[in-house]
Amino acid sequence: MSIVYDQQHKLLTLTTANTGYQMQIDELGFLRHLHYGSKTGSQNLAYQILEHDYAFSGNPVEFRKERTHSLDIIPQEFTSFGVGDFRVNSVAVVNPDGSRAARFQYVSHEILDGKYTIPGLPAAYDNGNEAQTLVVTLKDDVTGLMVRLYYGVFEKLDVITRYAEFVNAGEETITLDKASSVCLDLPLGNWDLMHFWGKHALERQPERSPIGHCVTTVGSTRGTSSHQHNPFIIICDHDATEDYGDSYGLMLAYSGGFKAELENNQINCVRAVMGIDDTYFSWKLGPGQSFHTPEVILSYADGLTALSHNYHRFIRHNICRGKHHLEKRPVLINNWEATYFQLDEEKMFALAKEAAALGIDQFVLDDGWFGERYDDNAGLGDWFVNYKKLPNGLDSLINKINGLGMKFGIWVEPEMVNEDSELYRSHPDWALSEPGRTPTFGRNQLVLDMSNKEVVDYLYDCLSTLLKEHNIAYIKWDFNRSICNVYSHVLPADRQGEVSHRFVLGLYGLLERLISEFPDVLFEGCSGGGGRFDAGMLYYTPQIWLSDDTDAIERLIIQGGTSYGYPVSSMGAHVSASPNHQTGRRTPMYTRGVVAMSGAFGYELDLTRLLKRDKEEIREQVQQYHQDEILIHRGLYYRLTDVAKGYYTAWQFVSEDKSQSLVNLVVTSPQPTPDPLHIRFKGLDPDTLYRIKEDKQNITGAALMKAGYTFTPMMGDYPAAQLHLSAVSCK
Numbered sequence: 001m002s003i004v005y006d007q008q009h010k011l012l013t014l015t016t017a018n019t020g021y022q023m024q025i026d027e028l029g030f031l032r033h034l035h036y037g038s039k040t041g042s043q044n045l046a047y048q049i050l051e052h053d054y055a056f057s058g059n060p061v062e063f064r065k066e067r068t069h070s071l072d073i074i075p076q077e078f079t080s081f082g083v084g085d086f087r088v089n090s091v092a093v094v095n096p097d098g099s100r101a102a103r104f105q106y107v108s109h110e111i112l113d114g115k116y117t118i119p120g121l122p123a124a125y126d127n128g129n130e131a132q133t134l135v136v137t138l139k140d141d142v143t144g145l146m147v148r149l150y151y152g153v154f155e156k157l158d159v160i161t162r163y164a165e166f167v168n169a170g171e172e173t174i175t176l177d178k179a180s181s182v183c184l185d186l187p188l189g190n191w192d193l194m195h196f197w198g199k200h201a202l203e204r205q206p207e208r209s210p211i212g213h214c215v216t217t218v219g220s221t222r223g224t225s226s227h228q229h230n231p232f233i234i235i236c237d238h239d240a241t242e243d244y245g246d247s248y249g250l251m252l253a254y255s256g257g258f259k260a261e262l263e264n265n266q267i268n269c270v271r272a273v274m275g276i277d278d279t280y281f282s283w284k285l286g287p288g289q290s291f292h293t294p295e296v297i298l299s300y301a302d303g304l305t306a307l308s309h310n311y312h313r314f315i316r317h318n319i320c321r322g323k324h325h326l327e328k329r330p331v332l333i334n335n336w337e338a339t340y341f342q343l344d345e346e347k348m349f350a351l352a353k354e355a356a357a358l359g360i361d362q363f364v365l366d367d368g369w370f371g372e373r374y375d376d377n378a379g380l381g382d383w384f385v386n387y388k389k390l391p392n393g394l395d396s397l398i399n400k401i402n403g404l405g406m407k408f409g410i411w412v413e414p415e416m417v418n419e420d421s422e423l424y425r426s427h428p429d430w431a432l433s434e435p436g437r438t439p440t441f442g443r444n445q446l447v448l449d450m451s452n453k454e455v456v457d458y459l460y461d462c463l464s465t466l467l468k469e470h471n472i473a474y475i476k477w478d479f480n481r482s483i484c485n486v487y488s489h490v491l492p493a494d495r496q497g498e499v500s501h502r503f504v505l506g507l508y509g510l511l512e513r514l515i516s517e518f519p520d521v522l523f524e525g526c527s528g529g530g531g532r533f534d535a536g537m538l539y540y541t542p543q544i545w546l547s548d549d550t551d552a553i554e555r556l557i558i559q560g561g562t563s564y565g566y567p568v569s570s571m572g573a574h575v576s577a578s579p580n581h582q583t584g585r586r587t588p589m590y591t592r593g594v595v596a597m598s599g600a601f602g603y604e605l606d607l608t609r610l611l612k613r614d615k616e617e618i619r620e621q622v623q624q625y626h627q628d629e630i631l632i633h634r635g636l637y638y639r640l641t642d643v644a645k646g647y648y649t650a651w652q653f654v655s656e657d658k659s660q661s662l663v664n665l666v667v668t669s670p671q672p673t674p675d676p677l678h679i680r681f682k683g684l685d686p687d688t689l690y691r692i693k694e695d696k697q698n699i700t701g702a703a704l705m706k707a708g709y710t711f712t713p714m715m716g717d718y719p720a721a722q723l724h725l726s727a728v729s730c731k
């Protein structure tokens with residue numbers, strides 16, 4: 001049993017393979033958090049909390065004389081509101097009488113087999129006897145507002161998921177102004193925060209700093225998870241490294257605005273709260289109604305590598321779904337950086353023909369095939385073919401491409417509309433915009449109101465017709481601006497605070513309908529590259545275009561930063577032209593291949609204009625990727641160097657049985673008298689002798705991991721190397 005209740009001490013203990021989590025119902029019914037971290041068995045950990053009289057911290061009436069009980073000090077599973085906990089709170093409410101308070105006390109709990117689901121929202125799933133669920137119900141006796149805390153315990157996977165459901169069991173409407181998914185009070189320690197910031201075309205740059213005596217907020221007010229911040233944070237011991245040290249991950253499976261708050265309080269205790277961004281949020285909860293928060297995926301491990309492995313495994317097996325998520329992915333050619341909007345049937349077919357000759361599996365027709373779309377000023381919303389560009393229709397191109405033995409994929413951006421479109425001319429009120437205000441544009445487009453069922457149904461009709469009428473194997477689903485003017489023309493004034501979240505529910509509902517109706521289609525997420533790269537989208541789209549920056553050297557940090565939380569199989573990565581279109585940098589074809597192969601691989605350049613030797617190299621890369629894909633996508637991923645420091649970057653894949661490994665190295669800044677390119681490999685079996693294909697040496701795992709390996713010095717612009725290791729014998 002991974003969830004045990006000790007009735008005598010009112011303790012609830014959750015256990016996974018390597019971690020323990022404990023909570024206790026205290027004498028007043030508050031749910032205390034006692035532990036999350038390494039396993040501690042069934043030991044009652046309540047002794048850790050020493051209660052004192054902490055002045056200015058407030059005491060519940062039952063303890064007003066002793067002054068030893070204060071919600072401001074006690075670690076809790078979920079906070080009450082306005083009753084004496086002055087730290088960052090999990091919740092904010094406005095009661096029917098205008099008062100702002102909620103005192104949540106224990107009512108009951110249930111332990112269930114299997115994993116809970118969340119209505120309308122992504123939630124990790126159980127593949128069969130993998131998980132148990134704990135539900136703890138707390139209630140505010142004055143208003144009747146209840147909060148049900150859900151815990152999904154994935155024993156073997158070292159993951160605990162959490163979410164909160166608010167239920168109005170009172171008789172009048174209550175307003176939620178903040179509804180977080182999780183509150184986690186950490187053990188005493190010296191904690192660093194790692195988060196992943198960025199911008200368009202430079203996403204998920206890792207940054208690590210101590211958690212100070214202030215509230216640190218990482219989040220997005222952009223209506224999407226965003227390029228600027230990712231809904232994944234790591235809290236780790238100040239001395240933690242890749243290989244050891246307490247490391248916690250908090251990952252929100254949500255694609256809208258989010259907020260993670262961290263506070264080191266007056267007695268050096270750190271609290272983390274994470275959930276939907278509350279900047280524009282306000283939700284009216286009528287009697288009998290429920291509000292479900294998105295799920296947070298928690299994991300604890302000794303060292304950052306082990307933490308990443310927990311997330312990689314979990315996202316691949318328990319978040320991503322559908323027939324493609326664990327399968328080999330097609331190597332694709334996308335026409336975007338080859339032609340941008342200047343596409344026509346002849347050019348597209350010429351590109352596909354070159355690609356087919358090089359062994360590429362799938363052609364993707366990007367932006368510009370529909371409506372009056374000649375640049376980014378018009379056409380979004382009109383999801384019917386542009387006959388001026390494709391006079392014989394889509395099927396003519398698709399048939400020709402299929403005739404080459406290739407599959408066909410297509411780009412859409414369903415949640416957007418241009419003012420210059422038939423859709424906008426017929427339904428201007430379908431775009432988000434405040435009455436009397438000219439809306440703010442982004443890429444000259446407006447955002448459709450996904451909280452409006454009519455809009456979602458219209459998009460469903462357009463997309464399902466497209467998929468039914470044509471032989472389409474893949475959809476690239478883009479989203480190219482941040483959301484503002486958050487106002488829906490179908491919701492009343494007092495419900496406008498619900499629009500952002502209802503938008504996300506509308507998006508998820510649409511995706512769910514499409515993936516259920518078209519299970520053979522591979523959906524790829526995208527938002528101007530990686531602006532919506534999160535576990536919420538990965539529930540519907542097992543891969544996401546990682547970044548609009550295709551420069552191989554910049555990708556080392558973008559892919560490396562993303563790897564802390566997400567598996568390489570989720571990262572769309574393409575070889576593009578040199579000089580690169582975003583940075584102007586020239587890199588060798590070999591290096592571009594080495595970097596892009598650590599992802600869901602493809603090409604995005606004009607193959608018709610390449611030299612013969614480049615084409616030959618591409619043919620070899622495609623063949624090699626097909627051979628290595630299983631090792632890359634299913635193997636364990638190791639960062640061998642700091643992704644943002646040093647003059648070279650190296651990373652490694654090791655098969656779960658340790659019999660195969662692939663080591664990758666890219667020199668990012670060649671040196672005249674170079675320090676040795678010396679690296680200790682990881683994850684191998686010490687007693688196994690490995691054959692290194694490229695230099696034909698046989699070396700033991702112990703030697704490669706403890707003594708290391710020295711690469712031959714490399715000169716020139718951004719050289720790279722790969723080593724394939726295979727076990728030849730074990731002791």
Ligand code: DGJ
Pocket residue numbers: 336366367411478480526527528529545547548
């Ligand atoms: C942004 C995407 O990230 C690109 O790959 C491309 O699809 C463009 N949008 C098209 O507008």
